Amino acid sequence: MDIRKAILDLLEKEGKPMSAGQIADSGKLDRKEVDKAMKTLKDEELIVSPKRCYWEPKK
Numbered sequence: 001m002d003i004r005k006a007i008l009d010l011l012e013k014e015g016k017p018m019s020a021g022q023i024a025d026s027g028k029l030d031r032k033e034v035d036k037a038m039k040t041l042k043d044e045e046l047i048v049s050p051k052r053c054y055w056e057p058k059k
Contacts, residue, residue, distance in 0.1 A: 003029060003037045008057055017054035
């Protein structure tokens with residue numbers, strides 16, 4: 001499974017901004033892998049930060 005897709009799916013499902021720690025806990029994912037994947041998602045402009053350290057899918 002692609003961790004980036006899992007993160008995007010989780011953010012869509014939750015429907016609210018989440019921190020990397022919350023994403024790792026909710027998705028039962030490794031925090032370091034989440035951090036790496038989120039950097040890629042930010043670079044690809046697929047997620048945005050409505051407030052510091054919280055992320056949501058770009059609309």
